[in-house]
Amino acid sequence: MVKEAVDAIKATSGKWDPARIGNTPVAHWLMMPVEFKLKSPMFRQPLLF
Numbered sequence: 001m002v003k004e005a006v007d008a009i010k011a012t013s014g015k016w017d018p019a020r021i022g023n024t025p026v027a028h029w030l031m032m033p034v035e036f037k038l039k040s041p042m043f044r045q046p047l048l049f
Helices: 002-010
Strands: 019-021 024-026
Antiparallel strands (some): 019 024
C-alpha cells in the first residue's frame, strides 16, 4: 500500500508553494493523510484502515 500512497501524492498538481517567514522560504514538513478503503469478500462493508 505504500506504493499506492506515494503514487496518490505524486498525482497531485505538484505546484507547491514553499513555507515562508516574511519573504524568505523556509524548510517545513507537511503531513498528508491517505485513506485506503479495501473491500473484503468476508464483509459486506468496506474495511477502513
